Amino acid sequence: MNNLIEILANEPPYRQKQIQAAWFDIKVRSYDQISTLPQSLRFKLANADFLTVAPTGVAEDKDDQTFKTLLHLKDGVAIETVLMGRVNKKLVGREGETRYTICVSSQVGCPMRCTFCATGRLGLKRNLTWQEILDQYRFWNYFIADNLKGRIDNIVFMGQGEPMLNYENVKQTINLILKNTDLGPRQITVSTVGVKAGMEKIVTDPEWPPVRFALSLHSAITETRQKLIPSHSGGFLEWLPEWSKQYHERFPSRNHFVGLEYTFINGTNDDDKHLKALVKLASKLGKVRINLIPYNSTDPNMLGSPIETIEHWRDELMKKDFVVTIRRSQGQRIAAACGQLANKQSEK
Ligand code: SAH
DSSP: OHHHHHHHTTSOHHHHHHHHHHHTOTTOOSGGGOTTSOHHHHHHGGGSOSOSOEEEEEEEEGGGTEEEEEEEOTTSOEEEEEEEEOOOGGGSOTTSOEEEEEEOOSEEEOSSOOTTOTGGGGOEEEEOOHHHHHHHHHHHHHHHHHHOSEEEEEEEEOSSSOGGGSHHHHHHHHHHHHHHSSOOGGGEEEEESOOHHHHHHHHHOTTSOOOEEEEEOOOSSHHHHHHHOTTOOTTHHHHHHHHHHHHHHHSOSTTOOEEEEEEEBTTTSOSHHHHHHHHHHHTTSSSEEEEEEEOOOSOTTOOBOOHHHHHHHHHHHHHTTOEEEEOOOOOGGGTOSTTOOOOOOOOO
């Protein structure tokens, strides 16, 4: 990237735009193919990386239309990213093409150490650059064009890493995608485990795009949350209602809500006391949508709650008029499901 910045420093700004447009054009696969650029500039760009991520083969879970790849980066580290076909018939496009969701990583590893998440066990290696985040999208865009029939219509920042700890690069990537594709902000979701500093920026930064927001809550009781999420910061649950008020003021459209994610760990956060606490907290957060998540195994000593428990929670929350869904898990056979991204090469 530095290379690219140096090369473009002496070029007029519209060159940057032409290059950006080419990144999103599936027919263009190298700087040399950008026909709008003068020959001399194309020559200079010959050694710049057109794609900053290099795949190592794509694992596929056919039954789930889910794909995962380990992408190698320039400095020898690697990240995982996932492509999920929407199996629901209603969501298949009119022309029969599949709509895909991509799950992108924002960091190499993750510093948050959530006990139920395999990525947390890797620790943090470094932040991704905006180009490395963007190139996960571009990689899947090419992959679909070359191998499948369909298009990406959803991006979730739920891969490896904590997006709110890499705020500027995540923002830059999202704004580039919004500018150069026909994806709208409601097709992009940023999920955080609850980094206060980042959440405060979202509600004050005029350049933060109106994308969907999701908070990995996992418990509305402090002691339990601390146990599941060692990075939990003191007073977070008490602070949340005030933040939520600011969020709704900043994004008042009727399409905006605070997403709450709740992963079910057997005997830990799934009894009636925890349900009551969630109802109480969620009632103070304005418009919310609650996503109940069956635990995907990452540790043989940890068990998920029975599906009956999760359905009981759904029914009780619906009775209280909350919008609530149970997340459908995809890609477990290739360790591509939420929480399973641990850079272990999966068998083809
Ligand atoms: N750091 C951010 C983004 C990572 S994605 C965050 O925590 O929100 C995290 C998503 O994967 C969250 O919704 C989390 O609940 C889910 N998740 C993590 N480990 C999981 C597991 N073992 N089973 C099911 N969901 C898991």
